[in-house]
Amino acid sequence: LALCLADLSRTILVKYLFVSVAAVFAFNILICGSRNGLLGLVSVGGLGIIFMKRISRPVRIGVLALLVVSIVGFGIANVLSRSDIQGSGLTGDASSESRIVQWKACIRMTLHHPLLGVGPNESRFNMVDFGGVRGLMPHNTLVQVFAETGMPGGLFFVMCTIYPLWEAYKFFKINRDKMADPSVVLYKYLIIALVSFWVCAFFSNRVYFKILYVLVALIVALRENILTKQQELIPTCERERPSVLSNKSSLQSN
Template sequence: MGKIALFLLLVVNAFYSLANPWFGVCAGYLFNILGPQYIWWWHFQGLRAFYLIAVPTCVGFIFSSIRGALNYEIIKNKLVLFAVLYFLFVFLSYFTGPYVNVINEWRFYDPYQVLITMLKIFVFFFMGLVCISDNKKLKLFAFILPVAALYLTYWANMQYLSGRFFIRLQGPHDITGAGMYRDENNFAMLFVTAIPFFFYLGWYFKRWYLRWGAWLVVPFAWHAIFLTASRGGLVGAAFVSFLAGIRSPKKIIGFALIPAFIVAYVWQGGSTIKERTQETIIKAEEETSAVDPRLEAWEAGLKMFLAHPFTGVGLASFGQAFPDFSDAKPKVAHSTYIQILAESGIFAAFSYVFFMLSCLWGLFRFRDQFSAGSFEYYLCDAVLVSLCGFLTCALFLTLNGFEIQFYLAILANTLIYLAKKQSVISER
């Protein structure tokens, strides 16, 4: 019965998306961020659900473009230019990288599958940039991450209360072990990027029970991060809580976030994440950089870049190339920036950095074009803090395929576009 209901829901969405591709974009991002195929996997067996969302959305996008119903003005900016250049250089690195076709025991990922995944991410990202172009669509799109994170916060805490996890909590995955949140760091990053949304939605809501309800999710999201025992997630949670606090409309409540986070960590942090954090501190004090695994990976990555500065070693080829650039045991890059630099070259890395900086600068610069207390005003801060948390964690986590960053970039692009329009209207 559940599979029939799911199929009917997807069919209705498909027909609606043919005429309104923006709705299909919203459905696609909800599907990709929530991952229902891993939570309720038994309903999705034998059903290619994402394709039933993606295909009619793409067809609807083409038809809407032909009849002039889409606003391409929204993508005429440097932010989108850098984003397109980034994807272009990443795709080129698949065809030009010398290690893409190398097959050895350190081939952590199939480069072709990673290429297909990146193509899917780019297509939906580009359609999202064009389709989410007004306040109404923006508002619906902006609720995707908090809605998905709200359910997964509940899911994570229920695993704790029922005792259905061991040592470190992984995200939902099916019986084969497949799941985008199978990696604890990725699962933790979902909550890191969502916490600012709950905090600023609390300020936006006027009714007290909605405001305090949104704020109440924050400590449970902290607890979900603690359960993953992700050190990167812990740093990210602390950073976004601190940044949200200092950018709070009321400083007293904002600054209360910092001691609240410390209390939550001491009280509910759990032994696993505390032991891993203490282990990190001890290693930092005792070990030299030559034997630090993360620094070994960074050193190897920089050597890959110096040997292949323009093309990189090839998309998803960090592991294959590692033995030729280091005597250490091959490992992942442990840094989004190092991985992009090593695998796709200097142009991809610079494009990515400028793409993200364009998002941050635009949000910071144009937030005050919106009236204080408006949804867009608080959303600017939520996206800004969320991106800052993500980019900080990206220094020491491999997150270049983390789709939420592109979701946040769409929100940033739309907010900047609407703010500029508002600025022009105000000047007249």
């Protein structure tokens, strides 16, 4: 949101104020030692900075270089210093080793219940029966949704969240000359947020986060709104063109 507001702002002071707000958020993520947060910072921060259009290229390159140095030199070191990563064994919900065990258990659930799954939010309570740790979340949205809703539900979830990205690719390919339009800028950052979801989805439980479905709905609605406005301009141009041609023909006849 901060990067989007910075990209939309026309005043230099306001623009760099929002960039500073984004830097504060990035700093908080770096010091918290969250692996998922670090992935989100890489995807949202990196893509947001790369595709900003109203900030000069040297500034963007400098900010991006600072982000990379901060992640490599400080963020990763913070993550590796966590006790649950240094230790061994299944130490609880934060354990890295337990996640692999839970992922395998979810895959077994999908194979045993391919049509309907084990039920919404029931995978953690069925872990023991499939070789996992009872009560421990899988920390992988994709394997969780397939385990709990079966193959049909899993495929629907993937299509529901991937299709807007495919449509966005086609949209940006056609509308490269309209990237400065405020609606398109907002659409761009919503897409970056959805890309970030998929980057983080393999290491977190996001299937029951309502904000995900709100994000997909906003993306679809905003895209339709932009396309509707573009379609409204086409008939006007077509109406003007015949009148221009008729004027030319009348002038030639005279």
